Amino acid sequence: MRVLVCIKRVPAPGARINVSADGLAVDTAFLGFTTSPHEECAVEAAVQLVEDHGGTATVLTVGPPDAEEQLRYAASVGAAAAVLVPADGDVDPQRTAAAIVAAIGRLEGRDGPFDLVLFGNESADSCGFQVGVRVAHAVGRPVVNGAKALAVDGAVARVERPSEAGLDRYALRLPAVVGVKEGINLPRYPTLKGRLASKKLTVETLDVLDAAPAGGLTTQRLRPPAEQGGSSTVILGHGPDAAPAVVDLLDKLGVLG
Amino acid sequence: MSTLVLVEHDRGTLAPATLEALAFARTLDAGAVEAVALGAAAEPLASELAEHGATAVHVARHELLADYGPEAWGHGLAAMIAACSPDVVLASGTDVGNEVLAHAAAITAQPFAANCVAVTIAAPGRATLTRLRWGGSLFEEATMTARPLILSAAPHAVDAARSPVEPTVATRDVEIPTWAARTVVVDRVERAPGLTLATAPVVVGGGRGVGSAEGFAPLEELAVELGGAVGCSRAVTNNGWRNHTDQVGQTGTRIAPEVYLACGISGAIQHWVGAMAAKHIIAVNTDPDANMVSKAGYAVIGDLHAVVPAITAEVRRRRSVAE
Numbered sequence: 326m327r328v329l330v331c332i333k334r335v336p337a338p339g340a341r342i343n344v345s346a347d348g349l350a351v352d353t354a355f356l357g358f359t360t361s362p363h364e365e366c367a368v369e370a371a372v373q374l375v376e377d378h379g380g381t382a383t384v385l386t387v388g389p390p391d392a393e394e395q396l397r398y399a400a401s402v403g404a405a406a407a408v409l410v411p412a413d414g415d416v417d418p419q420r421t422a423a424a425i426v427a428a429i430g431r432l433e434g435r436d437g438p439f440d441l442v443l444f445g446n447e448s449a450d451s452c453g454f455q456v457g458v459r460v461a462h463a464v465g466r467p468v469v470n471g472a473k474a475l476a477v478d479g480a481v482a483r484v485e486r487p488s489e490a491g492l493d494r495y496a497l498r499l500p501a502v503v504g505v506k507e508g509i510n511l512p513r514y515p516t517l518k519g520r521l522a523s524k525k526l527t528v529e530t531l532d533v534l535d536a537a538p539a540g541g542l543t544t545q546r547l548r549p550p551a552e553q554g555g556s557s558t559v560i561l562g563h564g565p566d567a568a569p570a571v572v573d574l575l576d577k578l579g580v581l582g
Numbered sequence: 583m584s585t586l587v588l589v590e591h592d593r594g595t596l597a598p599a600t601l602e603a604l605a606f607a608r609t610l611d612a613g614a615v616e617a618v619a620l621g622a623a624a625e626p627l628a629s630e631l632a633e634h635g636a637t638a639v640h641v642a643r644h645e646l647l648a649d650y651g652p653e654a655w656g657h658g659l660a661a662m663i664a665a666c667s668p669d670v671v672l673a674s675g676t677d678v679g680n681e682v683l684a685h686a687a688a689i690t691a692q693p694f695a696a697n698c699v700a701v702t703i704a705a706p707g708r709a710t711l712t713r714l715r716w717g718g719s720l721f722e723e724a725t726m727t728a729r730p731l732i733l734s735a736a737p738h739a740v741d742a743a744r745s746p747v748e749p750t751v752a753t754r755d756v757e758i759p760t761w762a763a764r765t766v767v768v769d770r771v772e773r774a775p776g777l778t779l780a781t782a783p784v785v786v787g788g789g790r791g792v793g794s795a796e797g798f799a800p801l802e803e804l805a806v807e808l809g810g811a812v813g814c815s816r817a818v819t820n821n822g823w824r825n826h827t828d829q830v831g832q833t834g835t836r837i838a839p840e841v842y843l844a845c846g847i848s849g850a851i852q853h854w855v856g857a858m859a860a861k862h863i864i865a866v867n868t869d870p871d872a873n874m875v876s877k878a879g880y881a882v883i884g885d886l887h888a889v890v891p892a893i894t895a896e897v898r899r900r901r902s903v904a905e
Contacts, residue, residue, distance in 0.1 A: 338851045340873035342720050351720070362816075362833045362852075419693055447680075447696075449832065451722070452715050454675075454696040454734075455684035458652075462688035467764045469652060470681050490592055491773035493650070495765060507833040508826030511819070541693035541728045545710075548721050558876060561864070564884035565892035571864065571882060572896045575808070578862055580784050580841050581897065582809055 326380040326440040326477065326499075328371040329432070331425055331457070332364040332399060334392040335450040341549070348546035350414065351450070360395045363445030367505040369512040370475050371443055372403035378477060380440075381405040383432070387412050387424050393528050401515035401523035408432065408529045415451070419540025422459035427533035429464060438500055441482060446470050446504045461502035469495045470504030583613030583706055586640070586666055586730075588659060588673035588682060589631065593649060594623035596630060599674035601742035604634045606735035608745065612670045612703050616640060620658040621647035628749045635745035640666060641753040650678070651766030654758055656685020661756035663690060668730050669706050675734035683732050692728045697736040707731070717832035717855035737836075738859065777811055779828065784810030785839045787830055787857070788818060791846020791867065791886055795823040800890045801845060807897050813837060815853045831856035845886040849874030866890065 336342075336351050337359040343352040360368070371382040383406040384399040386392045396407035410424050433439060442464075444457030454470075461468030474485035477499070484495040484503055497503070515523070561570040575581050585607045590597035600617075607615045617636035619627060621643075628639040642662050646654040659682055663671060671686065673679035675697040687694035697714040699721070704710060709726045714736050726733075779785065786805040788798055798812065805812045813830040814823070830837050831853045842860035847853060849865075849872060857863065858877075865878035866886045875881045882889050 338716070338719075340848070340850055340854075342716060342851060344720070417693070422688075449717075450715060452696060452717065453694075454680035455687060455694050458656075458681070458684040459688045462685070467653065469765055470684075471677050488592070488650075488770070489597065490770070492771040493767045494769040494771075496768050498764060508819075508829070511822060511826075541726055542695055543725050545723045545725060547715070548723065550719070550721060558865075558878055559880045560870075561880050561882050562884075563882070565888045567882040567884065567889065568892035568896040571880075571889075571893050572900060574864070574880060575841065575897070576900075578841055580808060580810075581900075 326374065326378045327437065328374055328380065328382045328441045328443065329429065329439040330364065330367045330371045330382060330384050330399070330404070330443045332368065332384055332386050332395055333361045333445070333448045334358050334386060334388045334395045335361045335448065344547045344549060348548065349544070351547070358391070358394065360398060361445050361449040362507045363447065363505055365512050366507050366509050367443040367445055368399045368402060368404060369510045370505055373510065374441070374477055375403070383408065385425065385428060386410065387416055387421050387534065389413065396528055397523040397526060398515070400526045401519040402513055403519065406529070407526055408531055410531050410533055412534050415544055416534070417540040417542050418453040418455050419459065420534070420537045422456045422463065423537035424534045425456065425460050426463040427536060428531045429460070431531055431533065440499045441477070442466070442502045444502070444504045446506045457502055457504045466500050466502050467497045468502040468504065469497060472503050472505045473509050475503055475505065475509060583669040584666070585610055585612045585615050585670040585672060586618045586662070586668035587615060587636065588671070588679060589617050589619035589624055589627060590674060590676060590678050591619065591624050591627060594626065596627050597676065597678070598742065599676050599679065599737060601634045602737065602740060603672055603674040603735050604631070604636055605740045605743045607670070607672050608635055609740065610670060610701055610703060614638070616666070618642065618659065618662045618666070620655050622753070623648070625751060625753065628751045632749035633744055633746050634742060635747060637747050638750045638752060641751060642756040643753055644756050644758045646758050646762055646766060649767050651762060652681050652685055653762040653765045655682045656689055657758045657762050658756055659686040660689040661758065663730060665754065670703070670731045670733065673734050675736050679734050683734055687732045692730065692732050693726055694732045695724065695726055696734045698733050699736050699739045701733060703731070716851060718858070719851045719855055779811045779813055779830070779835045779837060782811035782837070783840045784808040784843070785813045785830070785837050785860070786810055786843045786845065787813035787815070787847055788845050788886070789815040789847030789853070790817040792818065792823070797887070798824065800887070800894065804890055804894045807894055810839070815847050844874050844878065845890060847874050848872050849877055
């Protein structure tokens with residue numbers, strides 16, 4: 326089977342997120358970058374499906390040339406092909422979806438259809454909750470988000486997702502689109518062999534963003550929320566001797582029962 | 583102008599987040615606030631929705647709306663948008679709310695802004711808004727041009743509030759493509775009622791500082807003693823020490839207990855956004871400068887492996903004295 330996974334390069338923030346002087350981006354001067362967590366699990370899910378059923382996992386990103394780092398990381402854990410749709414800066418969700426649809430059209434026209442297209446449920450940075458759904462509508466395939474389990478059984482993708490009441494199950498006829506959530510699996514670490522293979526991988530570039538029209542949501546600026554707390558932390562004590570003070574507090578807060 | 587609020591319900595059981603969305607809709611000052619409920623099972627919810635300010639409840643009737651299905655609900659909502667021509671369509675930014683709005687936005691070819699905390703409507707079809715990025719650790723200010731404006735309200739951005747009006751129900755049959763049946767729930771497993779991480783009154787959380795899977799045993803003991811649940815940070819799940827179902831954070835569970843005892847957790851953004859709704863936070867950490875310590879209301883400086891058993895022992899001692 327052929328699986329496409331759409332991933333996003335995002336900063337890996339520590340304790341706080343600083344904004345660049347122009348207010349348009351996260352200040353990444355002192356930050357590393359990573360694959361958005363849900364998508365890291367989507368890559369693992371794709372690699373496991375290919376291990377079980379044969380075929381190939383392809384990763385695709387709409388992002389800066391540096392996003393090659395995340396594409397190669399995906400290759401180091403088992404993706405066989407990688408596609409970069411070059412973009413400068415933030416791309417709005419409708420335009421991102423349109424570019425991915427165009428890229429899928431090109432790839433499928435040349436190499437045949439993807440049985441599954443996987444997305445993260447939402448990206449860690451912009452949290453738009455929509456690109457996968459938009460792509461699914463544009464290509465006319467069924468889509469379910471929030472997948473915490475995914476298995477392929479013949480021509481059907483079986484998806485489980487938690488709900489308020491328990492667990493919902495879906496059965497999607499392939500080809501289908503699935504939005505994956507972290508927790509669906511524990512992503513593997515790259516092996517030495519995988520790292521070496523990823524260095525040799527040719528990343529294909531598809532310039533399809535220019536033809537994708539801008540959407541109706543336009544970012545004006547980013548700003549951090551007002552700082553909370555700060556130096557007002559009450560120190561209850563040091564080491565095990567603090568236990569009585571902690572229990573006094575639990576009692577005062579009414580949770581001792 | 584008018585605002586249509588999506589009623590989130592599970593076969594007739596109302597999701598409380600809907601009432602927040604109704605309260606949020608009133609802050610928009612965008613004309614009448616009406617509700618749209620997908621599926622005839624939602625009809626009996628009309629009086630509760632009217633209690634919370636829905637001046638009309640539009641019920642969409644179709645056999646594919648008997649149970650939840652993302653595509654059926656998306657098409658059902660799109661049909662109601664076509665029928666009611668609202669200026670604003672709003673839902674709560676829950677998993678279901680964001681999913682249905684994304685579908686409706688894709689079908690109507692309109693933009694969608696998820697998890698808004700403030701919206702100003704400059705004119706019909708034009709808004710400036712503030713929405714959450716990074717699970718709430720960063721605000722995005724954006725402009726939106728759309729008919730209708732499709733928005734979700736960040737959970738807990740406003741509290742639900744009563745604003746009683748006379749209930750009015752209008753039920754109509756809607757057209758939904760038959761193929762939308764392909765993504766309707768085919769089967770479900772009901773969870774036994776009981777304590778969950780999301781609803782526990784006390785959560786005892788452990789991070790990298792716990793050091794191992796076995797290291798969680800004292801945290802489990804304290805959680806049992808306090809009638810609470812055990813949580814953990816992403817570092818713990820990534821190390822395979824605990825299941826992802828215990829993970830508190832942006833990509834895990836959002837908790838809102840009375841007390842969160844955060845043990846050996848540095849307090850990175852990823853974790854903090856899942857824990858920040860706790861009413862009171864007690865951090866236990868060897869590092870007095872840890873982010874979790876500076877953000878918490880209370881802290882114990884010390885090694886959790888000594889502190890946590892001492893707290894459990896003290897709780898037990900007081901209980902035995904009280905008896």
